[in-house]
Amino acid sequence: MYDVVAHPIDVAAVTAAVADAATGATVIFIGTTRDHNEGRRVTRLEYEAYPEMALAEMRKIGAAARQRWPITRIAIVHRVGVVPTGEASVVIAVSAGHRRAAFEACQFAIDRLKEIVPIWKKEHFEGGAVWIGSQTGTAFDAPPAKPAR
């Protein structure tokens, strides 16, 4: 199961998607939105995806995990739109015959997701908002330029 959804993630459904009587371990990672970051009180987080490519990259991550670990099934679901603090923005479930493979593959999947899957996070806090991952470098966090067209 690979999905980008605009509603709350059903963790039980993601878990069920990797269920298999042949497995001895299921590892579930739930990424939730923090109510604070870098000393700021976060009021809400907003995610935006390039959905077609995000799904393709998620499938690649699943395939890469299968190549490297003897896992049985993997599911990756990311939420987009406004996600209130405390709710899940991403859920990854991995089942395997033994726990070590499930743990390692799950960690690999979330690390790779954050590196390559084209999904962006905008943090709204008291007094402003910023695209996370974009604030390093130079002008990403500068006020918006004049309309381009």
Next chain:
Amino acid sequence: MIVRLRFFASLRERLRCSEAEWTLPERATVSDLWNALCAAYPQLVTLGPAISFAVNREYVDRDHRLAHNDEVALIPPVSGGTHVRRRRTPD
């Protein structure tokens, strides 16, 4: 040739535009496209090093040659805060 551009997140907001078409000379590369965009929109210039590119939903290098009707996405750093280009480092 004409390519279809897609902008996301901080770039979409900066340009106030999520999709556009752009005319380029035949055999133009991603780098040629970027230079043309920067000439038209100087506010993009400083963002150059941080942006990755995808053509038809696959990451590409800047010397990738474009073809008519390609979908070119300009990809700002993704939400993990890690630079997308790290994908090219060996695991």
